[in-house]
Amino acid sequence: MDSAFVGSQAKAIWMNGVHAPTSVKPSAKTLMGSALEYSIDPLGDQSFYYSAMRSTVTISQGGQPTERVVGVSPGKARVWTGRPKDWTAFIGELEALIDHAAGLHAGRNLYGALARTVTDxxxxxxxxxxxxxxxxxxxxxxxxxxxxxxxxxxxxxxxxxxxxxxxxxxxxxxxxxxxxxxxxxxxxxxxxxxxxxxxxxxxxxxxxxxxxxxxxxxxxxxxxxxxxxxxxxxxxxxxxxxxxxxxxxxPKFRDAPFDWGKSLDLRGYDVNVEKPEHDKAHPLINCIAANDRNGNKDTSLFAYVVEQMFKDASGNRYGWLASDDGSMEFADFVHIDPVAEVVTLVHVKAANSDVVSREISVSAYEIVIGQAIKNLRHLDHHHLADALHKGQHKKIARAVWHNGIRQTNRKGIIQAARALRPDYTRQLLVLQPQLTDAEHKACCDGTATPGRIERLKLLSTLLNGARANANNVGAKFSCPRCV
Known part of the structure; x- marks a missing residue:
């Protein structure tokens, strides 16, 4: 049915998503136009498959090939055309459709950017x-x-x-x-x-x-x-x-490489530990970049964000940094540089393993990327200030630093958010050190297994999609590798 009744000059396409349900991407959408095969976004629409389509198909009726607008829904085994004028016309059109379906068709593959269902x-x-x-x-x-x-x-x-x-x-x-x-x-x-x-x-x-x-x-x-x-x-x-x-x-993934930028040196920190161990007697706010509940120095990724991520050329920490870790978080950390007028939302996810030879994993990135995109609206300083203010009575609200010095509340960072000029710079950063430079090189030069190379393509598509979402709100997106 796909090869027989999906043609060119599509007039309508009904699409359903195969991505995880999220508030920033529709679960289904409909396109209307005159030649929609040229309107499909090869990056943004590749997580959709078409459930039904109306397009132009050449069908022979009475020995005469004619272009007809035909609707098809392969999943429901249904084909439809315009209403026939009488019973005789209906019989003629039905015979023509059956004959056409029984013929051999190579298929146009005009919609290869969309995912397709597989039953076998x-x-x-x-x-x-x-x-x-x-x-x-x-x-x-x-x-x-x-x-x-x-x-x-x-x-x-x-x-x-x-x-x-x-x-x-x-x-x-x-x-x-x-x-x-x-x-x-x-x-x-x-x-x-x-x-x-x-x-x-x-x-x-x-x-x-x-x-x-x-x-x-x-x-x-x-x-x-x-x-x-x-x-x-x-x-x-x-x-x-x-x-x-x-x-x-x-899915028909577009093999567009992701620009990873400068890799991070995380030596001295545990790439597979997101936050320090804590309990009621030793709450998280007291353990970040300090000692965990066992009295050991915090070497988690949270500690890396606080201690290493925002430093000037002299190695001094600068700006306002606050954590919003929790089930309804807008980010694990938010950083405001009031001098350069830059707001950065940081989302953190630990690697699946800390072994140097760990392989690429798409699943390690999917949830954290979804969370990051969902909370893009908090890059707006009004939304950000309101969210910081709304959560100022949570325990995590005391996890605030100014120029590297611990603060007791969020008052200063809230004021800094409200004082930003309208043209401040917005940045979205995902810290997920699963991918190493060595694994990336192996996948790029072909020495990795085909499965690992395919995963890099899948991951690049995921991150390019996230970058496109960030660009839509005027934000820069980065997800650095790990050396």
């Missing part, structure tokens, strides 16, 4: 990443506090390591916020519409400490519910396929 799993390669993308995390709708906390915990605190499997049977070793839970078997049964995802714990870890064992049991119960939820997980395969929202897609 036989061409799908090995799974390399299972990603938790809860829609509740990125939604602006009313979501219960408990559900949002669960979403945050699994999106940021879960590690899902694939230990084996095929396209439809995957074994994943699961841990949540340091708790080893066991191995989860995920089984996918192909269906006509959304594919069925089922799961079961095949090997569980039970800690000898009864309290920890209880936490493990509770986490497994929650995990079994959400790790097979078609709206929560996406599975990436080394063949380029993606299973998301219960459907299998093969």
């Amino acid at each position: 799993f036989t061409t799908v390669g090995a799974p390399f990443s299972v990603v938790v993308l809860p829609p509740e995390l990125l939604s602006e709708d009313d979501v219960s506090t408990s559900l949002r906390e669960i979403a945050v915990a699994w999106a940021y605190g879960a590690k899902l390591d694939i230990t084996g499997g095929t396209a439809t049977t995957i074994t994943v070793e699961v841990s949540l916020q340091g708790l080893n839970l066991g191995k989860l078997s995920i089984n996918i049964t192909p269906q006509i519409d959304r594919h069925l995802i089922e799961g079961a714990w095949t090997d569980i870890y039970v800690d000898p400490d009864p309290l920890i064992a209880t936490k493990q049991r509770d986490a497994r119960a929650v995990g079994l519910e959400h790790l097979i939820d078609r709206d929560w997980i996406s599975i990436h395969y080394d063949s380029g396929h993606t299973l998301t929202q219960g459907q299998l897609f093969l």
Whole structure:
């Protein structure tokens, strides 16, 4: 149906998204025009597939080839044209459509920038990443506090390591916020519409400490519910396929390299630790860039932001820096340089591993990029000042520094935000040190495996999309590699 009834000069395209639901990108959209194949954005629209289309197709009727505007919805096995004038005309058009469908058609491939649905799993390669993308995390709708906390915990605190499997049977070793839970078997049964995802714990870890064992049991119960939820997980395969929202897609990625800029030297800091260990007796605000709950010096990525990220040529820290870490955060950190008139939102996500030879991972970036794009509006100094003011009574509001010196509240940074001129510079920075210079070089010079090279293309597409979103609000976007 696709090759027979999708032609040129498209008049209407109905598209659905295969990306994670987010407030900054529509889940579906409709285009209207005269030749929409030239209107598709090869970067912004590649996470959409067309569910229906009206385009111009040459169909032979009565031996005479004529151009007809034909509508087609392959997923619903439906074709439509204009209303025939009478029964005889209806029979003639129906015969012409059936004959046309039965013929051989090469297909025009005018819409290759769009993702396309795939129903056959036989061409799908090995799974390399299972990603938790809860829609509740990125939604602006009313979501219960408990559900949002669960979403945050699994999106940021879960590690899902694939230990084996095929396209439809995957074994994943699961841990949540340091708790080893066991191995989860995920089984996918192909269906006509959304594919069925089922799961079961095949090997569980039970800690000898009864309290920890209880936490493990509770986490497994929650995990079994959400790790097979078609709206929560996406599975990436080394063949380029993606299973998301219960459907299998093969995106047509545009191989546009991402400009990574200058790499960061994170020696002395733990690239796989986002924030210092803390508890009620040792709250996070007291542990950042200080000592964690165990009395050890904080060497997390949070400490790197505070101690190293905003320094002048003499090595002195400058400007206002505040953390907004939490489930409803607008950024992990915001920095305001009142002299140069620059606002920077910093979003932090730890690498999956601290080994030097760690491989590229798209899943390590997806949630943090989604959060960063969702909160772009806070680069507006009015929104930023209001958000800082609204959260000034939260515990994290005391995590503020001015020229490297700890402050007791947000009053100074709020005043700095409100005093900015309208033409100040906006910057969005994502600190995710998963990709190293060595891995990037291996992928670029062809010495890496095909699967790793494909992941770099996928990651570049993700980051180029984020840059385009940032550019739309006049902001610079950066996501540096790690040396």
